[in-house]
Amino acid sequence: MKIKTPKYWKQYSLLDFGNGVKVEQFNNIVTIRPETNATNNLTKKLSFWQQKANYIYKSKTVDGGKWNIENLPEWFINYKLDIIDSRFKLQLSNSKHIGIFPEQAVNWEFIASKAKANTKVLNLFAYTGAISVIAAKIGANVTHIDSSKTAIKHAKDNAEINHINNIRFIIDDAYLFVKKEEKRANKYDFIILDPPTYGFGAKGKNWKINKGLEHLLRVCKSILTSNGVIILNTYSPKFSFKQILPILEKTFTKNAKIEFGSLALIDSFNKELILNDFYIIVNN
């Protein structure tokens, strides 16, 4: 198992984490928000960070909470990867998310190193589309699927900021979409999927990772080119390597290459915060 951290961030940093929160800086804005994986102690006192923070999110229930500001502000962050410059819109949301998952820059780096002009990329559960933008900047033909209108609007804004017009945005349920692509016999060279533990499809249908992932992967495999690659990202502690690896072994042939591990961020005191698990499957 590998632990990977992003290499190219200049305008994002994880300042500190612990006591159930993470303190981050996005461009010139400092935020404090809950983080389940921050089970250690903060290096500096919470009161120290509270004085520095622009925005603080307080959990009210298990599922929700509130920022310390009524109008949810937006701002921008730049990300430069070798010769690719990207810029993303950030916005506080009621769900504590800000518009990017900084640790996933590892996946952005991966796609940037592998995709080529005209490669077909399918981004499922695509949210605000950072990876869609990066793949599109390389010249890939990107199909971007999310069931949330708000997420698609944010992703379209990101494409516009980056002067990109080679992303096809579709509001749909990830599973329903791949089933349609299977029927149409469409194939993709890269499929990126970052399913939530729970979610809702376009028609309000429930999605649960423990029930849905196996079916979803089976259809993804059938619309993958022969040497195509799947990048799967997960962040469900109850649904980790032990549960997912057997599903991958069942779905793909013995010749498929499977690399897996975790995505982490390193804070300004050199502590490592593990956030997601990743699986890269090369079809064969």
Ligand SMILES: C[S@@+](CC[C@H](N)C(=O)[O-])C[C@H]1O[C@@H](n2cnc3c(N)ncnc32)[C@H](O)[C@@H]1O
């Ligand atoms: C955690 S986010 C993905 C983050 C993304 N990988 C990134 O780095 O920007 C999960 C996304 O899945 C979407 N979603 C949830 N259930 C879905 C479903 N059944 N079909 C399609 N999208 C879904 C949500 O709207 C949300 O934008």
